[in-house]
Amino acid sequence: MDNRLKVVYRLAVAQEEQGAFARALLLEQTVETPEEVAMRVPVVQERLMGEIVALEPLEEGGARLVLHLPVETAMVDPAQFINVLFGNASLHEQVVLEDFELPPVLMERFSGPRFGIEGVRRQLNVYDRPLTASALKPVGLSVDELATLCQSLAEGGIDLIKDDHYLADHPFASFAQRVQRCQEVVQEVSARTGRRVVYAPSLSGTPSEVLRQAEIAQQYGVGAVLVAPMLLGLPFFYELVTRHLEVPVLAHPSFAGAQRMRPETLLGKLFRLFGADMIIFPSFGGRFSYSRATCRALADRARQAWGPYRSALPVPAGGMQVERARELVEFFGRDVMLLIGGSLLRAQPGPELTARARALVDSVIEATTLS
Amino acid sequence: MDNRLKVVYRLAVAQEEQGAFARALLLEQTVETPEEVAMRVPVVQERLMGEIVALEPLEEGGARLVLHLPVETAMVDPAQFINVLFGNASLHEQVVLEDFELPPVLMERFSGPRFGIEGVRRQLNVYDRPLTASALKPVGLSVDELATLCQSLAEGGIDLIKDDHYLADHPFASFAQRVQRCQEVVQEVSARTGRRVVYAPSLSGTPSEVLRQAEIAQQYGVGAVLVAPMLLGLPFFYELVTRHLEVPVLAHPSFAGAQRMRPETLLGKLFRLFGADMIIFPSFGGRFSYSRATCRALADRARQAWGPYRSALPVPAGGMQVERARELVEFFGRDVMLLIGGSLLRAQPGPELTARARALVDSVIEATTLS
Numbered sequence: 001m002d003n004r005l006k007v008v009y010r011l012a013v014a015q016e017e018q019g020a021f022a023r024a025l026l027l028e029q030t031v032e033t034p035e036e037v038a039m040r041v042p043v044v045q046e047r048l049m050g051e052i053v054a055l056e057p058l059e060e061g062g063a064r065l066v067l068h069l070p071v072e073t074a075m076v077d078p079a080q081f082i083n084v085l086f087g088n089a090s091l092h093e094q095v096v097l098e099d100f101e102l103p104p105v106l107m108e109r110f111s112g113p114r115f116g117i118e119g120v121r122r123q124l125n126v127y128d129r130p131l132t133a134s135a136l137k138p139v140g141l142s143v144d145e146l147a148t149l150c151q152s153l154a155e156g157g158i159d160l161i162k163d164d165h166y167l168a169d170h171p172f173a174s175f176a177q178r179v180q181r182c183q184e185v186v187q188e189v190s191a192r193t194g195r196r197v198v199y200a201p202s203l204s205g206t207p208s209e210v211l212r213q214a215e216i217a218q219q220y221g222v223g224a225v226l227v228a229p230m231l232l233g234l235p236f237f238y239e240l241v242t243r244h245l246e247v248p249v250l251a252h253p254s255f256a257g258a259q260r261m262r263p264e265t266l267l268g269k270l271f272r273l274f275g276a277d278m279i280i281f282p283s284f285g286g287r288f289s290y291s292r293a294t295c296r297a298l299a300d301r302a303r304q305a306w307g308p309y310r311s312a313l314p315v316p317a318g319g320m321q322v323e324r325a326r327e328l329v330e331f332f333g334r335d336v337m338l339l340i341g342g343s344l345l346r347a348q349p350g351p352e353l354t355a356r357a358r359a360l361v362d363s364v365i366e367a368t369t370l371s
Numbered sequence: 372m373d374n375r376l377k378v379v380y381r382l383a384v385a386q387e388e389q390g391a392f393a394r395a396l397l398l399e400q401t402v403e404t405p406e407e408v409a410m411r412v413p414v415v416q417e418r419l420m421g422e423i424v425a426l427e428p429l430e431e432g433g434a435r436l437v438l439h440l441p442v443e444t445a446m447v448d449p450a451q452f453i454n455v456l457f458g459n460a461s462l463h464e465q466v467v468l469e470d471f472e473l474p475p476v477l478m479e480r481f482s483g484p485r486f487g488i489e490g491v492r493r494q495l496n497v498y499d500r501p502l503t504a505s506a507l508k509p510v511g512l513s514v515d516e517l518a519t520l521c522q523s524l525a526e527g528g529i530d531l532i533k534d535d536h537y538l539a540d541h542p543f544a545s546f547a548q549r550v551q552r553c554q555e556v557v558q559e560v561s562a563r564t565g566r567r568v569v570y571a572p573s574l575s576g577t578p579s580e581v582l583r584q585a586e587i588a589q590q591y592g593v594g595a596v597l598v599a600p601m602l603l604g605l606p607f608f609y610e611l612v613t614r615h616l617e618v619p620v621l622a623h624p625s626f627a628g629a630q631r632m633r634p635e636t637l638l639g640k641l642f643r644l645f646g647a648d649m650i651i652f653p654s655f656g657g658r659f660s661y662s663r664a665t666c667r668a669l670a671d672r673a674r675q676a677w678g679p680y681r682s683a684l685p686v687p688a689g690g691m692q693v694e695r696a697r698e699l700v701e702f703f704g705r706d707v708m709l710l711i712g713g714s715l716l717r718a719q720p721g722p723e724l725t726a727r728a729r730a731l732v733d734s735v736i737e738a739t740t741l742s
Contacts, residue, residue: 031509033713044511076539077576079602090628091653093660138402140415168447205448206610207578231450233604239577257461282462289464342405
C-alpha cells in the first residue's frame with residue numbers, strides 16, 4: 001500500500017446501487033474508460049486501475065467509499081493530483097470528497113507549509129498566546145487612509161495586518177504605493193515598540209500579475225502575503241509558494257465554497273499540503289454557517305501531526321467580534337490567529353481604533369493566562 | 372446602469388430573513404465591513420457599495436436576489452471579477468450563483484473566445500453538420516499505442532482527437548513524444564484524405580509547466596489544446612488563452628463540480644467569457660446526472676448572442692454512446708461537437724475502431740440531413 005493514495009468519498013446512493021456506483025467511480029478516477037478497455041493493457045490493469053478498499057453503507061443512508069488510487073498520475077504535479085482526487089468525481093452530484101491520506105511518495109512530492117505555526121511564531125516573536133490579525137478595508141480607501149488604519153491597528157498591538165481581499169491594483173490605491181506605505185508603518189511601529197507587526201498584502205490576479213506583486217511586496221520587505229488558493233487555482237498556488245515566495249502565506253477562502261468537499265479537507269488539508277502557513281476560514285458564530293464541529297475538524301487538520309508537514313495556523317474569521325475573543329481562544333486553544341476586521345473597524349481610525357485593538361490583544365492575553 | 376455588474380443569486384433563506392440576508396450579502400460582495408464603516412467614506416458610499424435591484428420570494432421557497440455590483444474592483448482582472456461574482460458568497464451555504472450580466476466596460480475588459488464556433492468550423496473545414504471528437508485513453512498506454520489509437524480514430528473520420536485529461540508528462544508516455552507522434556498522425560491522415568483532423572493535447576500542471584507544454588504543442592503545430600479551467604484556476608486560464616495560445620481551446624470540466632454555481636453559468640458563461648472555444652460538459656444520458664434542462668441551458672449560454680463574444684461550441688460528453696449520436700444531434704442541433712471516448716474505444720484499435728468511428732461520423736451526417 002506504500003504507493004497508493006487513499007481517498008474517502010461519501011456517496012448519496014441507494015444501497016442496491018452502491019456496488020455498481022463505487023466500481024464506476026473507481027474507473028472515473030483512474031482510467032476513465034470501460035473496464036474491458038482498460039483490462040486489455042497489462043500495465044494499465046496492474047498499475048493504474050486502483051481498487052475499492054471499503055464500501056460501507058451508512059445508517060443515515062448512502063455509503064462511505066474508500067478507494068486506493070495509483071500515484072503514477074497523482075504525483076506528476078498538483079493539477080494531476082487534484083484530477084485524481086476530485087476531478088471528474090466533482091461532477092457527480094452524489095459524491096462528496098471526505099478525506100484523503102498520502103503515501104510516502106506523495107509526501108516527498110508535495111512539501112506543505114514552509115514556515116508553519118512555528119515559523120510564523122518565530123517571525124512574530126510570540127510563542128505563548130493566540131495571535132491576532134485584522135484587515136485594511138473597505139476597498140475605496142486611499143493609500144493615506146489605509147496607512148492610517150494600519151497605524152492604528154499596529155499601535156493597538158495587532159500581530160498581523162492584512163489587506164482586504166478586494167484590494168487590488170486600483171487607480172485610487174495602487175498596489176505598489178499601498179504596500180510601500182503600509183510596510184513603512186509596520187516597520188516604524190515595530191522599531192519603536194520592539195513588538196513585531198507584520199503586514200500581509202493581498203496578491204491577486206493572473207499569474208504574471210501575481211508574480212509582479214510578489215516581487216514588489218518582497219522587495220519592500222513584507223513579512224507575509226495573503227493569497228486565495230481556490231481563486232488563483234491550486235496548481236498556481238503551489239508553484240507560487242514553492243518557487244516565488246520567501247515569506248509565510250496566509251490563505252484566504254474566497255471562491256472555496258465547494259459544498260461537495262468537506263471544508264476541513266479542502267481548507268485544512270489541501271491548502272496545507274500546497275503550502276499555506278496560516279489558513280483563514282469562516283468560523284462558527286460569525287456571518288457564515290460553518291458549525292463548531294466543522295471548525296474543530298478544520299483546525300485539527302491544519303495543526304495535527306501529518307507526515308513531514310509543518311502545522312498550519314488556523315485563522316478563524318468572517319464576522320468575529322472583539323467581545324468573543326475569549327470564547328474563541330477557549331475553543332481553538334493557543335495555536336490560533338484571531339482575524340477580526342469589521343468589529344475593530346467600527347472604531348474611528350486613530351486613538352479609538354488603537355484602544356479597541358489593544359483591548360482585543362489584552363483579552364487574548366487574559367484568556368490565554370486563564371486557560 | 373452602464374457600469375454596474377448585474378448578478379443573480381438564489382437564496383435558501385426563510386422569507387422573514389430575506390431582506391436582512393440580501394443586505395448582508397451586498398456588503399459581503401462589496402465592502403465586507405459593517406455598513407456604518409463603509410458609509411463613513413463618501414467615495415465608498417457613492418461608488419463601491421452596489422445596490423439591491425430585486426428581491427423576489429419564490430413559490431418553492433427561498434428568494435431570487437439581483438444585485439448591481441460596482442465594476443471598479445471586478446474589472447481589475449479575472450481574479451477580482453470572480454471575487455466580486457462569487458468569492459465570499461461561495462462560502463454561504465444558502466447562496467447559489469444563478470447568473471450574471473456584464474456592462475459594456477466589462478465586455479471591453481474580457482474578450483471571450485478567440486475562435487468560437489465559426490473559427491473552429493473554419494479550422495476543421497466543416498460547416499454543415501455537428502462535429503465529432505474522441506479521446507486517447509486510458510492513461511498507461513505507450514506513445515506507440517496512443518498513436519495507433521489516434522490513427523484509427525483519424526481514419527474513421529473523427530474531427531477532433533483529444534488527450535484524456537489524465538495524460539500528463541509520464542515517463543511511459545512523455546508529453547513531447549506523445550504530442551509529436553499524434554500530431555504527425557493527424558497531419559498524415561489529413562494530407563492523405565484531404566479531410567482536416569485536429570489533435571488536442573491536454574495541458575496540465577503548474578503555470579510554468581503548462582506554458583512549457585503549450586510552447587511544445589504549438590511548435591509541433593497542434594490545431595487545438597485541452598485545458599481544465601477550474602483545475603488550473605480561472606485567472607491563469609484567462610492569461611493562458613489571451614497571451615500564450617494561438618489555437619482554439621477545448622475546456623474540460625474537471626474539478627468544476629461546484630454545486631452552488633449553476634453549471635450553465637459556470638461552464639456556459641464563465642468558461643466562454645474567459646476564452647474557451649469549445650466547452651466539454653457531462654451530458655444527460657451518460658455517466659453523469661446533468662438534466663436535459665441543464666444541458667439545454669448550458670448549450671444556449673455557450674452559443675447564444677452575448678455582447679461582443681463569439682459563440683462557443685458545446686461539447687456534450689461523459690459516457691455518450693455511438694448509438695445515441697442521432698438523439699444528441701436532434702437535441703443539440705448542428706452547432707455541437709460530439710465527444711465520444713469509451714463507446715468508440717470498446718472496438719479494437721485498427722480496422723475495427725476505424726470502422727466504428729466511421730459509423731459514428733456517418734450517423735452524424737445522416738441525422739443532420741434528416742433534421
